[in-house]
Amino acid sequence: MTEPLQPLSPATLTLDDKSYTLPTYAGIEGEKAIDISKLRTQTGYITLDEGYGNTGACESAITYIDGEKGILRYRGYAIEELAEKSRFVEVAHLLLHGELPTTEQFLKFSTRLNESSIIHEDMHHFFNGFPRGSHPMGILATMVASLSTFYPIPDELDSATEIQIVANLVSQVRTIAAFSYKKSIGEPLIYPSYKLKYTRNFLNMMFASPVRDYELDEDIVRAIDMFFILHADHEQNCSTSSVRTAGSSMANVYAVASAGICALWGPRHGGANQQVIQMLEEIHAGGGDGTAFINQAKDKNSPSRLMGFGHRVYKNFDPRAMVLKKQCDKLLNKAGVSDPLFDIARRLEEIALQDDYFISRKLYPNVDFYSGLILRAAGIPTNMFTVLFAIGRMPGWLAHWREMLHGKQVTITRPRQIYVGKTLRHYQDIDQRS
Numbered sequence: 001m002t003e004p005l006q007p008l009s010p011a012t013l014t015l016d017d018k019s020y021t022l023p024t025y026a027g028i029e030g031e032k033a034i035d036i037s038k039l040r041t042q043t044g045y046i047t048l049d050e051g052y053g054n055t056g057a058c059e060s061a062i063t064y065i066d067g068e069k070g071i072l073r074y075r076g077y078a079i080e081e082l083a084e085k086s087r088f089v090e091v092a093h094l095l096l097h098g099e100l101p102t103t104e105q106f107l108k109f110s111t112r113l114n115e116s117s118i119i120h121e122d123m124h125h126f127f128n129g130f131p132r133g134s135h136p137m138g139i140l141a142t143m144v145a146s147l148s149t150f151y152p153i154p155d156e157l158d159s160a161t162e163i164q165i166v167a168n169l170v171s172q173v174r175t176i177a178a179f180s181y182k183k184s185i186g187e188p189l190i191y192p193s194y195k196l197k198y199t200r201n202f203l204n205m206m207f208a209s210p211v212r213d214y215e216l217d218e219d220i221v222r223a224i225d226m227f228f229i230l231h232a233d234h235e236q237n238c239s240t241s242s243v244r245t246a247g248s249s250m251a252n253v254y255a256v257a258s259a260g261i262c263a264l265w266g267p268r269h270g271g272a273n274q275q276v277i278q279m280l281e282e283i284h285a286g287g288g289d290g291t292a293f294i295n296q297a298k299d300k301n302s303p304s305r306l307m308g309f310g311h312r313v314y315k316n317f318d319p320r321a322m323v324l325k326k327q328c329d330k331l332l333n334k335a336g337v338s339d340p341l342f343d344i345a346r347r348l349e350e351i352a353l354q355d356d357y358f359i360s361r362k363l364y365p366n367v368d369f370y371s372g373l374i375l376r377a378a379g380i381p382t383n384m385f386t387v388l389f390a391i392g393r394m395p396g397w398l399a400h401w402r403e404m405l406h407g408k409q410v411t412i413t414r415p416r417q418i419y420v421g422k423t424l425r426h427y428q429d430i431d432q433r434s
């Protein structure tokens with residue numbers, strides 16, 4: 001399943017009049033890397049790469065991205081093909097186990113997810129303790145970490161327990177997410193149902209009530225399932241790197257998953273989908289076409305950015321955004337469904353894509369630009385958007401955690417720094433300090 005790195009001609013580095021030979025390698029898709037693992041020992045130098053934009057932190061066989069060409073593949077399968085033909089549970093199996101499941105494997109996997117969907121009854125009390133109006137990402141991160149107290153992990157993790165923990169997390173993240181929403185609106189919790197498949201089950205827990213069944217709309221179920229597929233993995237992004245970093249200390253996997261959720265929350269990562277809708281609502285309320293917002297985003301004296309635009313890796317287009325835009329078109333063309341924010345988003349995209357500021361910096365719509373509109377059409381409240389991203393991303397985080405755990409060896413993540421603070425000084429008693 002893992003293709004070995006191909007050695008290339010070594011690189012020569014000259015430092016302080018000395019030459020050093022550094023091994024270089026190419027991956028299966030031709031990405032090249034210089035191996036600097038012995039650099040500090042041999043030369044006394046470290047590399048300086050803020051944001052790790054030039055640093056390969058691991059070898060991984062899960063997801064391939066070519067940001068220049070707009071390519072995203074899970075385990076070799078193009079995201080466009082998976083979005084069109086597959087379903088989220090199948091994609092979760094693909095990420096976690098390396099292959100699309102056979103019928104028998106699929107049945108086994110989805111049955112296990114179904115059987116793991118209920119959270120310990122005592123956990124329900126916790127939901128009552130959060131203040132009304134708490135952000136559901138805060139609740140999700142807390143509750144996922146607290147799973148470790150209800151489902152303790154043995155010191156020696158055997159493969160059967162590992163598979164069960166993974167199933168717990170993939171399944172229970174959805175139950176916790178729906179419960180946190182129900183609590184926030186003061187409605188009784190709706191339990192997961194064995195009769196419903198993964199995404200239907202989630203929507204049912206979100207929107208059904210003891211006095212009212214939830215009418216599942218096939219197009220909405222499909223759109224949310226596709227949203228989960230498109231968010232399921234994205235190689236070494238901020239939250240996945242956080243998962244690998246936390247996991248490298250051998251912390252328990254519930255805490256590790258919670259670290260991923262916390263990192264995802266930020267507006268420059270998963271939190272952007274919520275910010276996009278807030279931005280579109282602001283433009284709508286102001287009655288403009290978005291030009292003023294774009295000018296503000298271009299102004300270096302303003303912290304504002306055009307949310308849903310730009311990506312660390314995609315410098316052409318984000319393939320996930322293309323799929324979602326089409327899905328948005330489909331959903332919002334349905335009889336009875338319309339959203340003025342979609343027209344604003346389309347206009348904003350047109351204006352930005354003709355503006356030299358965005359063209360020269362290769363800033364294109366990313367996955368979050370259109371995802372919020374789909375979630376709105378499904379009736380998902382804005383503060384739940386990033387929570388849905390977390391549900392989708394869970395199999396990816398866990399696939400990376402497992403890959404690390406079963407790799408050559410787990411090396412604790414511990415970057416270096418260049419110290420720029422005070423040099424040695426001596427303690428003064430408090431009355432002598434100016």
Ligand code: CMC
Pocket residue numbers: 051234237267268269270272297298304305306307308309310311312313361363366367368
């Ligand atoms: N609006 C205005 N200017 C931007 C934007 C934007 N959305 N994104 C980047 N820039 C500018 C930035 O100011 C900088 O300009 P200059 O070179 O003049 O200083 C240049 O483009 C490069 O920006 P950067 O921050 O160095 O780029 P990055 O690769 O570190 O950041 C990003 C990537 C996603 C954090 C950034 O593009 C951004 O903040 N976008 C808005 C937030 C957003 O939509 N995030 C969701 C990302 S996709 C979902 C996910 O995978 O998490």
